[in-house]
Amino acid sequence: MSVKTLTIDGTAIAIEEGATILQAAKEAGVPIPTLCHLEGVSDVGACRLCLVEVKGINKLLPACVTEVAEGMDIQTNTEKLQTYRRMTVELLFAEGNHVCSVCVANNNCELQDVAVQVGMDHSRFTYRFPDRGVDISHKQFGIDHNRCILCTRCVRVCDEVEGAHVWDVAQRGAACYIVSGLNQPWGEVDACTSCGKCVDACPTGAIFRKGDTTAEKIGDRAKLEFLVTAREQQKWTR
Ligand code: SF4
Ligand code: SF4
Numbered sequence: 001m002s003v004k005t006l007t008i009d010g011t012a013i014a015i016e017e018g019a020t021i022l023q024a025a026k027e028a029g030v031p032i033p034t035l036c037h038l039e040g041v042s043d044v045g046a047c048r049l050c051l052v053e054v055k056g057i058n059k060l061l062p063a064c065v066t067e068v069a070e071g072m073d074i075q076t077n078t079e080k081l082q083t084y085r086r087m088t089v090e091l092l093f094a095e096g097n098h099v100c101s102v103c104v105a106n107n108n109c110e111l112q113d114v115a116v117q118v119g120m121d122h123s124r125f126t127y128r129f130p131d132r133g134v135d136i137s138h139k140q141f142g143i144d145h146n147r148c149i150l151c152t153r154c155v156r157v158c159d160e161v162e163g164a165h166v167w168d169v170a171q172r173g174a175a176c177y178i179v180s181g182l183n184q185p186w187g188e189v190d191a192c193t194s195c196g197k198c199v200d201a202c203p204t205g206a207i208f209r210k211g212d213t214t215a216e217k218i219g220d221r222a223k224l225e226f227l228v229t230a231r232e233q234q235k236w237t238r
């Protein structure tokens with residue numbers, strides 16, 4: 001496999017062909033904020049937080065789904081990108097119902113983390129206050145659609161790691177939402193093995209363990225890495 005050479009924020013790096021800009025940045029020790037990216041499962045480029053500037057290309061590119069090319073000159077933290085990222089996070093807060101003070105994931109939420117990272121202290125956009133439901137039909141877990149940012153990490157981890165494909169995305173645009181089974185209550189979906197991978201993959205408090213209350217959702221990110229790499233490393237056989 002051939003190697004590509006490029007620069008990221010002025011640092012020259014070499015990485016194998018087929019790698020993404022996000023992987024190259026990681027290799028170079030350059031942090032890029034992400035939300036929908038989950039190490040170990042496929043990327044979909046849903047959240048647009050990882051946008052970067054590439055010299056000679058007049059649109060911003062999502063680092064998680066853009067492959068490196070020879071001679072790329074990439075900037076990851078320009079004023080323009082900072083403005084875009086902050087706006088993206090503000091829009092995520094404005095389009096759902098994120099009431100951190102009563103959320104299971106308070107203090108342990110990746111959405112909160114990126115808000116801090118991009119310097120967001122309020123949203124300049126009008127809150128939509130959508131009327132969304134909560135499904136607590138599963139015996140162990142629940143999903144509160146008010147806190148869903150449609151990152152689809154639950155969809156991909158359940159499909160690609162657990163092989164159950166319980167979750168999917170219904171509708172389009174602003175009407176989009178996550179569905180279980182054939183749009184059935186989660187508790188009625190026989191394919192669910194109750195493994196809990198979607199709970200751990202969810203970056204917000206949207207999917208939670210029943211019984212967890214404010215700030216009680218455990219966000220063990222080391223466990224997440226274990227979940228997506230364990231089969232590869234033969235730590236489990238199933
Ligand atoms: S508990 Fe496991 S099988 Fe059930 S929906 Fe979540 S990831 Fe899929
Ligand atoms: S439920 Fe959680 S993991 Fe699934 S799409 Fe919504 S925010 Fe992402």
Ligand code: FES
Pocket residue numbers: 033034035036037044045046047048049050051062063064065
């Ligand atoms: S992390 Fe790249 S688009 Fe979400």
